[in-house]
Amino acid sequence: MGLKSIRCIAFVLAIILTHGCSAANAPKSAAQENNIDLLVLEGNADTAYKSGHLELAEGLYRQLLSYKKDYAPAWFRLGNIYTRTNRLDAAVNAYQNSISSDNEHAKAWHNLAIARVRQATDVLIEAQNHLVVDTAAKDRMDQLFLELMRIQSAKNQGPKVASYENL
Incomplete structure (x- = not known):
């Protein structure tokens, strides 16, 4: 781990450990009881995410x-982290949680579809190890695989298929 990464982690941890303010008579939330400023925490997560420190951002x-269990933007970013680290089942779960919290979150719907297409492609690749060559079923699977690969390769040619990284 480089000096820059260590400094980034130290900075983030220092901010996390700072105390938040709360009204004297107001009931304390779990975050307030643990002296966590959620805006600072989210800012630190966003900074780590944007700088490519995905493991730190995930945490x-x-x-x-x-x-904040139903916070769609955090679920969306987790989905992006899981997609980028090829944990597609976790990505699907995160995007679905984002959508459950905000069913009009178009980027989460889009990225959920992308993750599902990648899962389907992985299934077809695995199927190649188990199918008999020169059968109709194998030919259909090959055609489907080629079509999915064509769709996925189109993401480099325009925004229609590209996944959304930023919120």
Whole structure:
């Protein structure tokens, strides 16, 4: 781990450990009881995400979600992290949680579809190890695989298929 990464982690941890303010008579939330400023936590998660520190960002988003379970933007970013690290089942789950919290979150719907297409492609690749060559079933699977690959390769040619990374 480089010096820059260590400094980034130290900075984020220092901010997380700072105390938040709360009204004297107001009931405390779990975040307030643990002296967590959720805006700072989200800002730190976003900074780690945008700078490519995905492991750190994942941990911070998960911490944020422990206090705000239905927070669609955090679920969406987790979905993006899981997609980028090829954890497609986790990505699907995260996008579905984002959609459950905000069913008009178009980017989450889009990225859920992309993750599902990638899962389907992985299934077809695995099927190649188990199908008998020169059968009608194998030919249909090959055609489907080629079509899915064509769709996925189109993402480099325009925004229609590209996944959304930023919110």
